[in-house]
Amino acid sequence: MSEPEPPVEANAVERTDREHVFGTWSYQSEVDPTQVVDASGVRFTTADGNEYIDFSGQLMCSNLGHSADRVADAVAEQVRDVPFVAPNYTTDARAKLGEQLAEITPGDLSKTFFSTSGTEAVEAALKIARLYTGKQKVVSRYRSYHGATHGSISVTGDPRRLAAEPGVPGTIKAPDPYAYGSTLDPMESLEYIDEMLMLEGDTVAAVLVEPIVGSNGILVPPDEYLPRLKEIAHDHDALLICDEVMSGFGRTGEWFGCDVFDVEPDIMTMAKGLTGAYQPLGATTVTSAIADHFEDELFCHGHTYAGHPVAVAAGAAAVETYREENLIEHASEVGDYLGERTAELGERHPSVGETRGVGLFRGIELTRDPEKRVPFGERADKVSTGTTVVDEVSATAADHGTYVANMINTLIVAPPLPITESEVDEAIDALDAGLDVSDDAMDD
Numbered sequence: 134m135s136e137p138e139p140p141v142e143a144n145a146v147e148r149t150d151r152e153h154v155f156g157t158w159s160y161q162s163e164v165d166p167t168q169v170v171d172a173s174g175v176r177f178t179t180a181d182g183n184e185y186i187d188f189s190g191q192l193m194c195s196n197l198g199h200s201a202d203r204v205a206d207a208v209a210e211q212v213r214d215v216p217f218v219a220p221n222y223t224t225d226a227r228a229k230l231g232e233q234l235a236e237i238t239p240g241d242l243s244k245t246f247f248s249t250s251g252t253e254a255v256e257a258a259l260k261i262a263r264l265y266t267g268k269q270k271v272v273s274r275y276r277s278y279h280g281a282t283h284g285s286i287s288v289t290g291d292p293r294r295l296a297a298e299p300g301v302p303g304t305i306k307a308p309d310p311y312a313y314g315s316t317l318d319p320m321e322s323l324e325y326i327d328e329m330l331m332l333e334g335d336t337v338a339a340v341l342v343e344p345i346v347g348s349n350g351i352l353v354p355p356d357e358y359l360p361r362l363k364e365i366a367h368d369h370d371a372l373l374i375c376d377e378v379m380s381g382f383g384r385t386g387e388w389f390g391c392d393v394f395d396v397e398p399d400i401m402t403m404a405k406g407l408t409g410a411y412q413p414l415g416a417t418t419v420t421s422a423i424a425d426h427f428e429d430e431l432f433c434h435g436h437t438y439a440g441h442p443v444a445v446a447a448g449a450a451a452v453e454t455y456r457e458e459n460l461i462e463h464a465s466e467v468g469d470y471l472g473e474r475t476a477e478l479g480e481r482h483p484s485v486g487e488t489r490g491v492g493l494f495r496g497i498e499l500t501r502d503p504e505k506r507v508p509f510g511e512r513a514d515k516v517s518t519g520t521t522v523v524d525e526v527s528a529t530a531a532d533h534g535t536y537v538a539n540m541i542n543t544l545i546v547a548p549p550l551p552i553t554e555s556e557v558d559e560a561i562d563a564l565d566a567g568l569d570v571s572d573d574a575m576d577d
């Protein structure tokens with residue numbers, strides 16, 4: 134374990150960046166970018182020479198780690214061969230990735246619209262659901278994130294939506310399966326959604342959920358939840374959209390979060406792990422019934438960079454990498470180990486309220502009072518990067534050589550899939566040191 138480093142002054146790059154580039158989701162006075170100069174395997178190095186284990190895969194997206202040569206080569210080759218063609222042309226990689234997605238997604242999901250981000254993947258899903266059903270409304274849940282633009286932020290439930298409110302009409306929020314922190318039992322919350330759909334009449338196009346909630350705290354529903362949700366949606370002639378932007382591509386030890394529950398959605402959205410973050414790429418994949426609908430109805434959607442050759446080349450090479458390096462199986466095995474190690478942290482630290490998750494997708498929720506399950510910070514605080522106890526836990530873990538993201542009182546552990554057990558051990562030691570800080574803060 135390395136010794137804590139003294140604070141370092143911002144260098145010239147960091148100062149220039151801070152002056153001329155917006156920090157995301159932040160009061161700009163609090164933005165403090167750190168320059169990264171190298172990344173390899175599950176580690177990255179900052180300009181001050183410090184090296185970190187990337188225990189959150191940056192924004193839960195670097196699923197392949199930072200040395201996926203097959204993807205890097207595919208990107209370089211594509212940039213040289215055919216850097217760009219308009220979406221009415223195609224490339225080898227675009228056809229290939231479309232076919233690969235039809236193979237790895239469950240059931241009858243078969244045709245994909247490519248975009249450049251998770252946000253755009255969700256926007257496309259909303260538009261497709263509305264065009265296909267001829268209905269306008271969408272039910273999503275409060276503890277969710279689906280994207281930053283007007284439609285996707287309107288279906289987002291967490292505080293990031295507040296600045297965009299009242300948002301797009303016809304977006305309705307439902308309660309969540311959050312056994313630890315909600316007064317509603319997860320399965321009861323489902324029956325509430327059933328009643329909502331009944332009361333909305335036949336006006337709801339789709340129910341949109343993250344199968345396992347990501348940035349809002351790694352919330353894993355009971356096994357029966359997602360199958361029953363699909364049943365409820367279909368009973369009301371609404372589609373089920375699974376947002377797999379964070380939970381997809383091996384994160385859970387299965388290809389997709391919905392595979393954990395054996396559910397085939399009508400529409401699936403993907404990004405992040407789709408290229409292992411080597412290129413920005415979003416994907417919206419639909420069943421053949423929905424695809425067929427647009428044979429004779431206008432598919433009134435598109436972007437200049439829909440199916441960008443370099444991005445889909447990265448995607449096709451990434452899917453090959455997951456397959457050939459057996460990364461999904463590896464994530465499942467090392468994920469079990471990670472689950473044991475995070476559970477031990479929960480036993481050792483009184484400020485850990487709950488550890489939960491599946492595979493390499495784990496949350497460590499903090500509390501100042503385990504009996505009453507009182508969080509350390511207010512939810513709404515977390516729209517900014519202001520220092521809270523959970524930020525101090527992450528900062529202390531960083532002082533001990535491990536980067537771990539956090540949001541709303543929960544540490545989010547989502548390392549690159551190739552991580553080894555000994556690298557997990559190293560990072561757990563750093564979290565151990567970080568959680569001493571929250572233990573000490575319980576009485577403040």
Ligand code: PMP
Pocket residue numbers: 250251252253255278279280281343347348376377378379380404405
């Ligand atoms: N959906 C989910 C579940 C996400 O986690 C995110 C990003 N964190 C998005 C959508 C939006 O993706 P992007 O940031 O690539 O636009």
